[in-house]
Amino acid sequence: MDSDPVNTSRDAVIKAFKTFAFRIFEVSRDEKITNVWAGNSEDEERGRALYLGLYASDINNDTIIRECVSSIRKVFQQGKPQFFEYNITLDGKAARFAIKILPASYSDDFSLVVVERTEVKEVTEDKWRLALDAVGDGIWDVNLQTRRIFFSSKWEEIFGYSQSEIVTTEQWATKIHPEDLPISQKAMEDHVSGKTPVYTCEIRFQRKDGSYRWILSRGVVTAFSDDGKPLRFIGTHKDIHEKKLADLAHVEDRKQYKIIFDYSLAAICTHDLEGNVLNVNPYATELLQYSYDELKGRNIADLVPEKFRSDVQVQYLDVIRKKTTAEGVLSVLAGDGSIKHLLYKNYVFSNPNGEQYVIAFAQDISDRMHAEAELRASEKTFSTYFNLSGTGMAVVSPEGKWNAVNDALCKMLGYTREELFRLTFQDITYPEDLDQDLHLMKNVLNNQADNYHIEKRYITKSGRVIWILLTTSVVRDAQSHPLFFISQLVDITARKDLTNKLRSKNIELNSAREKLLGKVKELEEISHAIAHNLRGPAKNINLLTRVLNIKCGRISDHEDANILAGSFTIDELASLLDTVGLSMTNSLETLLNIAEIRLNREVPFDNCDFDEAINAVVDQLAGDILKRNIDIQRNLGVGKMYYPRPYLESILYNLVSNAVKYCNPLVASKIWISTRIVEGGAIALQVRDNGFGIDMVKYGDKIFKLNQVFHKGMDSKGVGLYLTKTQIESLGGTIHVESNVNEGSTFTVVFGTLKSIA
Secondary structure, three states: OOOOHHHHHHHHHHHHHOOOOOEEEEEEOOOEEEEEEEOOHHHHHHHHHHHOOOEHHHOOOOHHHHHHHHHHHHHHHHOOOEEEEEEEEEOOEEEEEEEEEEEOOOOOOEEEEEEEEEOOOOOOHHHHHHHHHHHOOEEEEEEOOOOEEEEOHHHHHHHOOOOOOOOEHHHHHHOEOOOOHHHHHHHHHHHHOOOOOOEEEEEEEEOOOOOEEEEEEEEEEEEEOOOOOEEEEEEEEEEOHHHHHHHHHHHHHHHHHHHHHHHOOOEEEEEOOOOEEEEEOHHHHHHHOOOHHHHOOOEHHHHOOHHHHHHHHHHHHHHHHHHOEEEEEEEEEOOOOOEEEEEEEEEEEEOOOOOEEEEEEEEEOHHHHHHHHHHHHHHHHHHHHHHHOOOEEEEEOOOOEEEEEOHHHHHHHOOOHHHHHOOEHHHHEOHHHHHHHHHHHHHHHOOOOOEEEEEEEEEOOOOOEEEEEEEEEEEEOOOOOEEEEEEEEEEOHHHHHHHHHHHHHHHHHHHHHHHHHHHHHHHHHHHHHHHHHHHHHHHHHHHHHHHHHHHOOOOOOOHHHHHHHOOOOHHHHHHHHHHHHHHHHHHHHHHHHHHHHHHOOOOOOEEEEHHHHHHHHHHHOHHHHHHHOOEEEEEEOOOEEEEOHHHHHHHHHHHHHHHHHOOOOOOOOEEEEEEEEOOOOOEEEEEEEOOOOOOHHHHOOOOOOOOOOOOOOOOOOOOHHHHHHHHHHHOOOEEEEEEEOOOEEEEEEEOOOOOOOO
8 A cells, every 4th residue: 555645744844853852742733742753762752641632831840842833833833934932941950941832744734843952052954954955945043153054965956056156245136126126135134133932934036047036034043252243043944936926916906806896887796695785885885875874785676667677586586596607687776866777797606704795797788789789760650651652662782783673663664573682783784784883872972972772774674674773881890891771662653754855846846946947047048149130130121110110101211221221222221121021030939949948848759870871961051061162071880869850950950051261272171070889889970171270278168158259250140059058958968169360170969868779
C-alpha cells in the first residue's frame, strides 16, 4: 500500500527539527497538542506523557507553553511565523529558550512549536538553515555587523542566483522592486530596533531571469551582543506570487464591480431568494424615483402593479431558485406613478458563508416598448393602406425583386403574386424605358437622392404595353444602407392615349394652319402679281381708247392722248388695242395657271415616259434647235415614273427652252438631259447646257422669282422658272441650280411625290 504523503512530509520536517530542537509540539487549530517530539527518545516519552492531548491554554504548570498560546493563535490567523526568546532558571542554572511557531508545511490545520534551549548568544546557523529548509522556504541570514548575507540552497533554487552573486545587504536591496523597497526597509528597521517582535513584509523580488515574483519576507533577530545590540538576523522568503496575484485581482475586481455598480447606466440590485431587496445602485433609485432607503428591504413584488404581483413569484422567483438564472421583462411601478418596463437578466451567487443571493441587471426599455407599440400601429396602418389601396403598391429589393405587392398592382399587370415574386421589375419594363429607370435607381442607391418619379411603360402578362406613373422612395438602415424601396404605380395609359391624340390633333391643326397661311400668302403673291402684270396693259388700253375717242371727234384734255392722236390711224389704233388685249389675256391665263397649281394639290398622275415627254418638247422647239444647231444628248437612268403629265412636260419645256434660248453662239451648243435614282430612292432630273449662264452672285436669290429677267433682248418674261418651281414644290419636290457666266447652267430637279416607278 502507498504511504500517506502528509505523514511522509511531516516526518521529514520533524526529523530536521529534532537535530537541534529541545522539543517540538504539533498543535491543531483548536489549540490541542496532537503530537510531541524531542531530540532523544527519553525526552520524547516524557513530553508525550506530560502534554499529549492537552489544550495549550489549559497548561498552567508550563510557563513556555503558556507563553506560546497567543503566538499560536496569530500563526493560524495570519499564516505568518512567530519568534520570541524566553529566559528561565532551570535546575539552578540560567537557561534561554529560542521559540519559533511556524505554520506546518504539510497541513494548514496544524502549527509547529519549536523550542530550542541555548546558553549562547548566537544560534547555530546550520541548525536553523536545516530546519527552515525542511519547511520549504528559502532562508536568508544577515550578519548585521558586516552587512553580509548568506542564502540557503533552497533560496538559490527559488530565485536562480548563486551564493557569489549576492553577498551584501546592499546587493540584496537592489533586487527588491523600487516601489516595495521603502516598505521593506521600514519593517526591518522597526524590528531591529525592537519596535516589532517579528519582521514580516510582502514584497516583489527580482529573479535572475529579470522577472519579479511576490514573496512573503519574514525574519527575526536571533543573536545579540552583551550590550543588547542585534548581531544576527535570520529569515525566510516564501513564494506567494500566485496567491498575491489572485488577491490583487480580487481587490481589482471589487473595485471594478463597485465602479460598475455605482456608475452603470443600467439598474443593478441584489435581493435574497425571497425577493427582498438587499442593495441597489444609484441609477436604479433615479430610474424608479425611490430613495435608497425606500427600496432596501422592500420585496420586489411590492414594486409591480397589483395585477402582476402573483406573477413575480411564479414566473420569476420560482424560476431563478430552480435554474439559478432568469431573464425577461418586468413592469415596475415607479415612485412618480409611471410604469417602467425593465429588461432583466439575473443570476444566483453565494457569499463566503454559503448564503445565496441574486444579482439583478436591468435595462429600461420603456421608450423602446412605446416606440414598438407606435411602430406596430404604424405598420398596421401602412398594411391596411397597402393592401386596400386602389393604387398599385409594391415593396422592391435593391436588386429589383418584388418582395410585396398589393391586389391593385396584380390586377394592373395581370400577374399573380407568386408570378411577380419570381420576376424583377427589370423583367417586365419596356426595354426603351429601362436605362432611365436604372439610372434614377442608381442615384438613390448611391445616396444622391431618396426618391424619384418617372413615367415608364410596363409589359403586362398578356403582352399589352401600359404607361405607369412610378413614384419610388427608399428605406435605409441606421448606417444609411438601402433596405428596400416602396413604390406606387398609377396606370396612366388612358391619359397618355388622350394626350397623344391631343398632340396628334394639335400637330394636324398646326399643319393645317401652316398650309392655310401658306395658301393665304400664295394668294397674296398671286394677287400682287395679277395687279402688277395687268396694270401696264390696262393703262395702255385706257390711253389707246382716249386716242381713239379723239380720232372719232371727241374732245379730251389728256395731253398724251392728244399727242398720240396725230401719230396713228384708226386702223393702227385698233391693231394696237388688239395686241394689248391679247397680251393682257395671255398674262392673265399664266397667272391663273400658277394659282391653280399652287392651290390645287389633287392633280391626276399618269404613267409618264421620259423619252416621250422629251420628244414632245424637242418637237415644239424644233425650229430654234435646228436654227442654232444644238446637240441634245440623253442619259436616262430612269425611264418612267408616275407623275402629272402636264407638269412633267411643262417642267421639261421651261428648262429645255431656257437652255435653247440662252445658248452661246460662239461655242458648239449642247444640252444634256439625264435621270437617275438618288439617296432615299427619289428620282432626279437634270438639264445641263453650255450657254451664257447666270451671274449667281448678282441673281442667285432671284432666279425662281416671278418676272425676273437676267438677259436683255432675249424675249424673256421671267415666268417660266417661277412656274417650274411652283409645279415641282406643289408635289413635294425641289429644284436647284448651279451656274457660271459663259460656262452654262445645270438645273437639278428631285421629284417628291411618286406613286409608282415603272
